Amino acid sequence: MKPKVGFFSFTSCEGCQLVVLSMADKLLDLLGAVEVVNFREASSYKGEDYDVAIVEGALSTVHEIEEIRAIRKQAKILIAIGACAHIGGINCIRNFDNQFEIKKAVYGERAANFDSILAQPIDAVVKVDYYSRGCPPNRDGEEFVEIVTAILQGKKPYIPNFPVCVQCKMKGNVCTFHKEKPITCLGPVTRAGCNAHCPSYGNACIGCRGLVEEPNLNAHQETLSGAGLTVEESLNFYRMLNGMMEVGK
Numbered sequence: 001m002k003p004k005v006g007f008f009s010f011t012s013c014e015g016c017q018l019v020v021l022s023m024a025d026k027l028l029d030l031l032g033a034v035e036v037v038n039f040r041e042a043s044s045y046k047g048e049d050y051d052v053a054i055v056e057g058a059l060s061t062v063h064e065i066e067e068i069r070a071i072r073k074q075a076k077i078l079i080a081i082g083a084c085a086h087i088g089g090i091n092c093i094r095n096f097d098n099q100f101e102i103k104k105a106v107y108g109e110r111a112a113n114f115d116s117i118l119a120q121p122i123d124a125v126v127k128v129d130y131y132s133r134g135c136p137p138n139r140d141g142e143e144f145v146e147i148v149t150a151i152l153q154g155k156k157p158y159i160p161n162f163p164v165c166v167q168c169k170m171k172g173n174v175c176t177f178h179k180e181k182p183i184t185c186l187g188p189v190t191r192a193g194c195n196a197h198c199p200s201y202g203n204a205c206i207g208c209r210g211l212v213e214e215p216n217l218n219a220h221q222e223t224l225s226g227a228g229l230t231v232e233e234s235l236n237f238y239r240m241l242n243g244m245m246e247v248g249k
């Protein structure tokens with residue numbers, strides 16, 4: 001019997017699901033091997049019986065916490081897709097401000113009707129088996145297909161555990177810190193796997209794939225301050241997508 005797959009979305013822009021849809025040509029072989037029972041952006045059909053849950057978005061309401069617990073109970077395998085699900089992503093920026101004031105600014109007098117809590121990644125609440133990283137994951141679908149194929153074959157997917165800088169060098173890019181007008185970059189501490197996408201187009205890496213294991217944050221902090229960032233600016237740079245790491249991830 002084919003494994004049943006459900007896609008689920010929490011607090012997010014839903015860009016990750018769109019990227020999966022745009023990978024259709026890469027997924028054709030895989031689609032024959034699974035049965036998709038829940039994928040709101042592609043179909044109105046909703047099945048409650050699934051083996052693999054692919055989850056996008058951060059958790060930011062009490063209701064979402066209950067929902068992810070129910071999904072985890074049902075799914076044998078849970079894949080977090082995208083930075084929001086993996087590291088909380090952009091949603092965690094608001095964690096560093098007064099929550100009541102933020103709620104009031106967004107919802108006005110109806111603020112008290114919303115059960116929002118601090119934004120957090122999926123694995124702050126339930127176990128995650130695999131991560132398809134990025135904001136959004138690579139459009140070439142390489143890593144997503146690698147993960148789903150490995151699951152179907154009962155193997156461990158290959159996910160790089162070295163910094164973006166390595167792939168940047170392999171592509172022969174000039175380091176963004178060494179340009180005439182240096183651009184501060186999170187590549188030295190961010191997990192590779194995107195083929196140094198942003199620096200290859202002259203932009204900084206903003207850390208959307210999360211930190212590499214055992215990042216040398218002290219050395220990176222020195223590099224950022226050497227390039228002119230204050231401690232507060234450096235913190236804000238990390239907090240753009242990786243704020244959750246300050247509270248233990």
Ligand code: SF4
Pocket residue numbers: 012013014015016017056057081082083084085089090134135136137
């Ligand atoms: S990770 Fe990025 S693209 Fe995906 S849902 Fe979050 S904000 Fe959107």
Ligand code: SF4
Pocket residue numbers: 134135164190191194195196197198199204205206207208209210
């Ligand atoms: S270079 Fe950095 S921000 Fe850009 S896609 Fe890769 S990990 Fe994400």
